[in-house]
Amino acid sequence: MRRLLPILLAFLLLPGSGMAAPRGVECVVPSKPGGAMDLTCKLVRSGLQLVPDHATRAVHLSYMPGGIGAVAWHSLALPGRSDGDTLVAFSGGSLLNLAQGKFGKAKPSDVRWVAALGADYGMIAVRADSPYKTLVQLMGALKRDPSKLLIGVSGTIGSQDWLKMALLVKSAGIDPKALRFVALEGGGEAFTAMQANYVQVVSGDASEAHLMAPGGSVRVLAVLSEKRLPGLLSNVPTAREQGYDVVWPIIRGVWMGPNTRPADYQRWVRAFDSMMAAPEFGRLRSEAGLYPFTLTGQALTDYVQKAVDEYSTRASQLGLMR
Incomplete structure (x- = not known):
């Protein structure tokens, strides 16, 4: 029986066994390692340790460089894609690219804007x-x-x-x-x-x-x-x-795919609200080189649309629009 116990425990932790281990979270870095997008996902990883429902979940960083965010956008903002545990880092530069048409015909409403973690x-x-x-x-x-x-x-x-x-x-x-x-x-x-x-x-x-x-x-x-x-x-x-x-100024945060279930999206909005309200989060944000600026959910969505509109106007004035 003692020999069977480890095998039984391993089986119970398999997906679909009824006692599955908490599923991991993926944070996609749309650039090579070492930059500010990387720092954003690392802040997500450390910050989620402050949220009781997420503290035991592993956060895996995936790197998807190319086109300054274009590859990640076109890979993860697909109409048919739905994943309730994949977050994608973005910055003010991402919004500028959207405004200039560098992501093709993409528009802010193509994805679900979850949280702004700070300003750069x-x-x-x-x-x-x-x-x-x-x-x-x-x-x-x-x-x-x-x-x-x-x-x-x-x-x-x-x-x-x-x-x-x-x-x-x-x-x-x-x-x-x-x-x-x-x-x-x-x-x-x-x-x-x-x-x-x-x-x-x-x-x-x-x-x-x-x-x-x-x-x-x-x-x-x-x-x-x-x-x-x-x-x-x-x-x-x-x-x-x-x-x-x-x-x-540069906003830094995360978005999710367009077909994310409303319940999953709201769960993540609540998680980031809880994370950024924690007293310890200020220290983590400072260590990442960011400064106070927090928005989530609809408030962030409205901010992003306004920012893209303003970037579009500025780019047009400089003759940069496609």
Whole structure:
């Protein structure tokens, strides 16, 4: 009987046995490892430990890079797909791509928007051994010779990383079209390229810089926030402080497929409401390099639609619409 007990327990834990172990959760990262999308899913994984109904469930991260979110969107936002335990990370960049038609004919209502976990901000960084110690010095070098430096961005022309840099140089009297941009797949790849000196500047996100800063290999020249950010980047001046009136906030959160059952969708909305209301969540969010900004369910859905409309208007003004 003692020999049969382990076998019996294993059988009882099999799916369909009546005592199945809690099913795992999948969080899809629509980029390569190491960037802010990766951080979003890792925050989901650690944050769900604060929710009693989810604390024992394993959260598996799946990486689906390609097209700065386009591959994940077209793979998981399918009309016939239904999975109540798959979450997909998104950012303000995802909404910008939607606005510009970079996901084809996709529209915000094609998926179910679950939760915004926090806010991020744009930033400009160079290597720690770079001769440029301020944004003013960098802009001066680009004004003298726009082709001198390679600038790493996540995505191609019109991506949010491209737009951040384009707005900055435009305010410095430089034609963005004269710059040399290198399109990369996610912030992790951009920082890796900079460490290899393949690019000399990265236009990315504060959360990514937050991840890289402890190693001492990166110098952040400016954050694109209204005021200085607390924590690890507190000594970094804003672009505004240095004479460039550019602010770029970034929402970070998760969505689910369009055919998710209403009961499953509401279950996840409640789970994220509970998670983000927990006192410990603030610490986890800060460790991920994000700042307070929380929305769920219908409130997030309304926010996303408004943001996409605003991005569409801005992109049209810059001649970026397809």
